[in-house]
Amino acid sequence: MSFQADAVVRLKKPTRSALLGFIPAYPAAVIGSLLFLAMLVLALASPWLAPYNPWQYVGQPLEAPSLAHPLGTNDVGQDLLSELIYGTRTSLTIGISVALIGTLLSLLVGVSASLKGGRYDFTLMRLVDAWLTIPPLLLVLLITAFLRPSVLSLILVLSLFSWAGGARILRSQGLEVKQELYVQAALAMGASPAHLARRHLVPALYPLVILTFLVQIRRAILLESSLAFLGLADPHHKSWGVMIQYGLKFVALGDYWLWWLLPPAMALGLTLISLALIGFGLESRFDPTLRG
């Protein structure tokens, strides 16, 4: 790669307004944001949007769709549409909480490793390697199977398995930012690591932090739904994964999959896709080589 090309790719220090300002320029990001916003509204307003309380037995078991129950009822007579809407809440709560904790951990590890270097950096990065080697599903399955965690402890467990990838990316970009003249100047004038991190590194890493956050939401939602699908969800919570698991049990029964399996599968798919699209827009914004 030529020297000039390299200079173009280097991450520019973004202004605050650039944080979400990238969205309108990328159709993918626009569609993704709208979709995600819709999901967010569903999650926040589920008590008002859902026609019934999803925990109550409001109909006969296994009713086909009707005006009273647009998606029919499940095997114990709970309204499937209400379950679907409340499932949004579970997915997004877990996804966003895990990503918040996970991204904070990534930032902490990544920035401190890039600033401190040496043995500290080496040890942390080997830990990251180890963490990334084993697919999280295998260990999370093991842990949740024994501990049967509540939603709160599930969030903690998932956060423990979500920070590593982001930490590595932030650390390597942090090392690049550290080489910039303005950071070197601050360093030469005796700025403390805390000051460097707060004033220079974290702001320069902003786009990557957002990207890490988006990826972690996606992974957390995916893991939660996989666990729920395998029967490891908190039984008190409505989850798309659980709906899919039960819907799958009744596929031999004729058309039930149309209103029992398809809607939660679509909801889960659309949420994951929306996050991927926003992330793609962000990535293209900050890495022009990917535009093709």
Place this chain on the structure above:
Amino acid sequence: MSRVFFYLLIFIAVLGLNFILPRLLPGDPLTALTGESDVVLTPEFRQELQRRYGLDQPLGTQFRIYLVNLARGELGYSVHYHAPVSRIIGPALLWTAVLCGISFVISVGLGLLLGVELAWQRQRLWTASAVGGCLVLEALPGFLLGMFLLMIFSLKLGLFPFFGALDFSALPGGVGDAGGNLLRHLTLPAAALILGEAPGIALLVRNSALKHIGAPFIMAARSRGLGETRIKYRYLARNALLPLITRLGLRFGFLWAGALPVEVVFAYPGAGQLLFQALVKRDYPLLQGLLLISTLAVLVGNALAEWGYRLADPRVKEQG
């Protein structure tokens, strides 16, 4: 050598987790070690198990006993299946290995070809939409893709069976054509895994190919009048391949983990399906055995990929 040590450390950490989790459960750890099944243990059998796992000994001794048992290939006893775990999981792991192996090979081949093409023909309409399509597919977990395939091809169109790996009629001594039957059962689960895996590989190859496409060595190859195919595969693909190869081991591990829920979707009789049963029956030893062996498979896969990479590219040695 240090890498082998690294993988060994990870494995020991996983062993430690496997050891400690049953002992964190409230109540008698024996419950966790034998599974919470409806089978009532006879007092003699209970004592025998207590002795075998050394549950009356201090933790350190227990861990030693645990490791010694593992080294002997004793993964515990599944009360639900009335058999040693090591004997139950063999066939299941084999089925999973078949599914993952086939899917992995096809995914890598497909992803590679597609990725190079996406970079080569950039700025065309079809590549732009294909990148979008890859992005969408990559975002979806295999079990969800499997669900959609199941709904379309099995439930709606009735083209493929919706569960199992072999029909009874095709078992040895049966009347059916075993090979064809096997393939028909394998198609949808494998397609789900491939659809989840190949797009990610394609995007990875595309991104690294895009970084090389304006490089001097490509220009030089062009100016020497080399054919397009040759430039594409001998020069571009080869360099774009490196970041992929470093991650093939990881990719295989994630494919394996992703296969577990996919197998549940299609009731394919592999490790995932057995794991699901173990979860339903709370058969902890079986669950642990399956996950432990899966982890081991992932680690060995990683180590092998790394070893192969060092053979293929001597530069890696210098970088450590």
